[in-house]
Amino acid sequence: MNKLDKQYQDLLDTILEYGVDKGDRTGTGTKSIFGYTIRHKMSDGFPLLTTKKMPFKIIVTELLWFLRGDTNIKYLVDNGCNIWNGDAYKKYKSFNGNYLTERTFIDKIKTNDKFAQQWGELGNVYGAQWRNWGGTTEVNSILETTKQSKPGIDQIDNLITQLKSNPDSRRLMVNAWNVGELEGMTLPPCHYGFQMYSTPLSSIEVIAQAKADGLWDDGSGFDGTDGFSRNSDGELFHEYLGRVQSTFRKRKLSLMWNQRSVDTFLGLPFNIASYGLLLELIAKEANMVADELVGNLGDVHLYSNHLEQAKEQISRTPFDLPQLVINDEFWNPDVDIMQQLPYIEIDDFFVTQYQHQERIKAPLSN
Secondary structure: OOOHHHHHHHHHHHHHHHOEEEOOOOOOOEEEEEEEEEEEEHHHOOOOOOOOOOOHHHHHHHHHHHHOOOOEOHHHHHOOOOOOHHHHHHHHHHHOOOOOOHHHHHHHHHHOHHHHHHHOEOOOOHHHHHHHEOOEEEEEOOOOEEEEEEOOEOHHHHHHHHHHHOOOOOOOEEEOOOHHHHHHOOOOOOEEEEEEEEEEOOHHHHHHHHHHOOOOOOOOOOOOOOOOOEOOOOOEHHHHHHHOOOOOOOEEEEEEEEEEEEEOOOHHHHHHHHHHHHHHHHHHHOOOEEEEEEEEEEEEEEEOOOHHHHHHHHOOOOOOOOEEEEOOOOOOOOOOHHHHOOOOOHHHEEEEOOOOOOOOOOOOOO
């Protein structure tokens, strides 16, 4: 069932009807509302909008870039993801009076490592805050080397550790809004933090999930009905679960992200899918079931040159949501996902049964 596209279309309609005209840093102008929430059950399908074609591989590429702790656009452009190009180019132009064209700039990022190291860097944006909060590096311009002089806090690693050791914690949070470093960022974080929330599955849900995962032993004596508290050998269900602790998924996991500034037509569909994928990845690492995805949105706006595109998308009929597939055949089960990131391939993630309407083109404002 696809309730997500309907929620998104309702949001577009709300902005068009009730939004107020506001200026913005790009000079484009927006129609804006303040405060909106989107909720999605992951069991309904992967949250990739169907009322326009979404570039799933680009979404995967950006999320892996965040999780690698990378802050240089070279990894992105080398893998066909160009959504940060304008921000890097804008920064480059501000320091160079006689500057290259944007196309030549990006070509040089791809082919000249020294140029990429200098001009592809965006400052301590998402990846630095998620994986190395407060860390510092030293750059030797003569040797052209960079080394970490002070290790920072790996918030993602800490989050996963907490989920495994104390899943009921109310401190399962990751923050990107590092006030002391905002001035050094090419663009301060739009989605500035997220929180996770875990609850136990009921005994019947545990059995249903184990069956779905192909882990259920039909000879266990438990059938998932009201009379399953003991099996034929008198073993209690919780004792049985204890024997299969490492394989059965016994908890579900939700994620809520907070976003101060929302480019509703171009950016928000990416954000929804990206945090859906992040939820699935962290749930996989913590051996939990991805449950609910929640977006708390602040300044929710449509750029003035996206209004007609929004009307077009509102008029379209949604399809059923696709399904996410993660090809982990070559992943090391004894090493956590975050440590394997340099070896995880973009093509390890894909969606099946993705029916969609045609792409709707719209300009990106930087």
